Amino acid sequence: MLKKDIEPLRFGYEENLFRVLRAQLGPAISAMGNDKARLLLNARRESLLGDAVRVTADLLPQIHEAYQACLDIFGGDMSGDLFIQQSTEYNANVFGHGKTFDVLIHSALLKDFTLDEVSFVFGHELGHVVFEHSRFPVHDILSKAENISTDTADMMFRWARASEISADRVGLLCCGQLTPAVTALFKTASGLSGIDVERILRSFRMQYEELEKQIRERNDRFTWIRSHPMMPIRFKALELAALDIVALRQGSRGFSWKGFRTIDQQIASILEALDAL
Ligand SMILES: [Zn+2]
Helix, strand or coil: CCCCCCHHHCCHHHHHHHHHHHHHHCHHHHCCCHHHHHHHHHHHHHHHHHHCEECCCCCCHHHHHHHHHHHHCCCCCCEEEEEEECCCCCCEEEEEECCEEEEEEEHHHHHHCCHHHHHHHHHHHHHHHHCCHHHCCHHHHHHHCCCCCHHHHHHHHHHHHHHHHHHHHHHHHHHCCHHHHHHHHHHHHHCCCCCCHHHHHHHHHHHHHHHHHHHHHCCCCCCHHHHCCHHHHHHHHHHHHHHHHHHHHCCCCCCCHHHHHHHHHHHHHHHHHHHCC
16 A cells, blocks of 8 residues: 555644644643653563563464554554553553554453454554654643643643544554444443444444534533543544545545545534533
């Protein structure tokens, strides 16, 4: 597959929040310096080599192949290993510095997710790398920097949530179809597998509508709604972008950046409405 220009896939709302945060925090604390990032990357790799298992083509051929296929989308200029660790949680994470990184995936995920769903997860993690999300470590900044207002802190969490939508788009680019992306989200949110995909789609759609209605009708400032309404929104963002991203992957003419920005704006407005609470 040809190298794709990934940057325009970044969620516009994420970009806007990042720009505002940079201006508020100043460049000195808004992004991690190169030396610190390299140190962290090395320390993490050391602990992964010590405590996790590195996935090679020899050990897990199919998984390794799926991982490589995702990497190939970026044209071969990214290098990073995949590690697996025993855990019952459906989780994965990554730390990247420039084009170097390591991905860690939990064993439960490899056991219970299909290969296409795992590809979505790989793509999602690699999305965090290409968009350089590790350069802006929210928890690290909040724990160390003083004089950060609650508004700014709040905006950092909004940015972190928005960055998940950018990463999901790369996930979709890697797995190449909406269904495994959605079932991967569903398994992560519910912990359940073996449910018919049509039921999953209906459930997500209804929950999204319910959430939208809730936001429209709200008349007070409950803080609980702020905490984690992301799954239905991530689903909606994927559903809206799916045709375009699949067309982009196939290099077809069906893709237009103009249409894509409209979709972007639609998702941004629902998040903005939530964030304004
Ligand atoms: Zn993520």
